[in-house]
Amino acid sequence: MPKFDMHCHTKEGSIDAKISIKEYIQILKSKGFTGMLVTDHDSYKGYRHWRSNLNNQDAAVDNFTVLMGVEYDTCDAGHFIVIMPDGVELQVLQVRGMTFKALKEVVHKNGGVLGPAHPFGAKSSSAMFFNKLMRNFDMLSECDFFEAFNTCETEIANQAATICASRLGLPCVGGSDSHKREYVGTAYTKFNRAIRCNNDMIDAIKNNDISDFGGQEREFLKKHKKRNSVFATYGFRSYNRVLGYIFSPFRNMMHYLAMID
Numbered sequence: 001m002p003k004f005d006m007h008c009h010t011k012e013g014s015i016d017a018k019i020s021i022k023e024y025i026q027i028l029k030s031k032g033f034t035g036m037l038v039t040d041h042d043s044y045k046g047y048r049h050w051r052s053n054l055n056n057q058d059a060a061v062d063n064f065t066v067l068m069g070v071e072y073d074t075c076d077a078g079h080f081i082v083i084m085p086d087g088v089e090l091q092v093l094q095v096r097g098m099t100f101k102a103l104k105e106v107v108h109k110n111g112g113v114l115g116p117a118h119p120f121g122a123k124s125s126s127a128m129f130f131n132k133l134m135r136n137f138d139m140l141s142e143c144d145f146f147e148a149f150n151t152c153e154t155e156i157a158n159q160a161a162t163i164c165a166s167r168l169g170l171p172c173v174g175g176s177d178s179h180k181r182e183y184v185g186t187a188y189t190k191f192n193r194a195i196r197c198n199n200d201m202i203d204a205i206k207n208n209d210i211s212d213f214g215g216q217e218r219e220f221l222k223k224h225k226k227r228n229s230v231f232a233t234y235g236f237r238s239y240n241r242v243l244g245y246i247f248s249p250f251r252n253m254m255h256y257l258a259m260i261d
Contacts, residue, residue, distance in 0.1 A: 001211065002191040004035045004201075005184070007071070007081065007117065007147065007175025013038065013046025017179040021050050024184055025064050031185040035065030035195060039081055039117075039175070042073055042096045044089055067198050071117055074100050078119075078127040081147060081175075083205070084112040086198045092254035095247045100132065104142055106258045113144035113202050118177065119164065120157040121150060128164075141168045145205050149174035149214050151186040158217065171205055174213035187215030 005028055009017035021038065028036055038047040047068040055066070069083045070093050077100035082093060088110055092098065098106070107114045116127040119140075123129040133139055140146075146165035149158050149172070165172045176187040192209040195201050204210065 002034045002065075002193070002195045003032060004037060004065075004067075004189050004191070004195065005033060005176050005178070005187060006037045006069075006173045006189045007039050007150065007177045007187070008036045008046075008184075009040055009071075009177070009179045010038060010046035010049070012049040013040030013043045014179065015041070017046075019178065019181045019184065021046050021066075022054055023181065024178075025050075025054075025066065027181060027184045029064055033064075033185060033188065035067060037067045037069040037081075037083065037175070037201070039069040039071040041071050042094055044068060044070060044094065065196055067195075067201055070094070072096070072098070072103060072114075073125070074098055074103055076100055076132050077116075077130050079117040079125045080114050080127075080143075081117050081173075082107055082112060082114045083198060083202055084110060085202060088112065090254070090258050092251060092258045095251040095254060097247055097251055098255065100127075100139070102255060106255060109259055111202070113205050115143045115145035115147055115170070115173070116140060117147050117175075118150040118153050118157070118161075119146065120160045121153040128160075137164070138168075140164070141170070143168075143170060145171045145173055147175055148172035149187055151176040151178070151183050151215055151218055153217065155217055171208040171210050172213050173205075173210065174215050176215065183218060186218070187213075189213045 010021040011017045040046045050066050072080050073096035075097045119127045127133050148162040148165050173189040174187040178184045190212040192211050
């Protein structure tokens with residue numbers, strides 16, 4: 001039964017990650033995983049590093065499926081995990097700051113799927129702590145799945161995500177959201193069918209061919225709790241909006257190109 005970690009950050013692709021994609025694969029293989037979804041922040045660099053330097057070239061990572069995803073920073077609804085079809089690497093998904101509505105349109109127009117990452121997690125970047133979705137929770141029914149288990153979140157946050165997904169009738173996935181080696185492989189998603197490429201995973205999610213998800217939440221320390229402070233929450237949101245504004249001319253052009261046939 002295919003077993004994937006659906007939320008993985010690599011040091012080749014995420015500035016805040018400290019583990020290489022090669023080491024990531026080796027640890028996951030040792031724990032019985034058959035694949036991973038690389039979800040670096042607004043970037044495909046980690047996946048591209050695997051594709052260019054490791055794929056079919058390194059025996060240590062043979063017989064393991066590495067899929068291309070991204071964790072996208074919207075300007076108004078937090079972080080979303082995005083999975084596009086094989087060969088579709090849109091520039092606009094590598095420039096933070098789209099609205100949730102624009103992101104959804106781009107992803108679906110180009111055959112992909114998306115779902116909120118850690119929807120009840122850190123207040124700075126989780127969908128259910130943004131006014132847009134607080135006022136209209138049903139907007140998330142336009143997504144394709146929920147990340148209903150995230151190692152970096154509390155048991156209560158993961159339970160709330162699972163309940164919300166059930167009410168919306170959306171399939172659930174689990175991911176470790178690992179940035180350090182100690183959390184790699186602490187969350188999983190099991191599928192009922194073979195997953196060998198992005199198209200397989202998209203089809204499995206659309207048909208809810210997911211047999212199980214879950215894992216082990218990390219121990220919460222003082223430093224972890226500080227992420228929900230007023231300074232941390234609004235400091236990150238302001239940072240995200242400023243960068244989004246700076247990149248807006250380029251992003252708007254890429255958005256237009258992604259929406260035309």
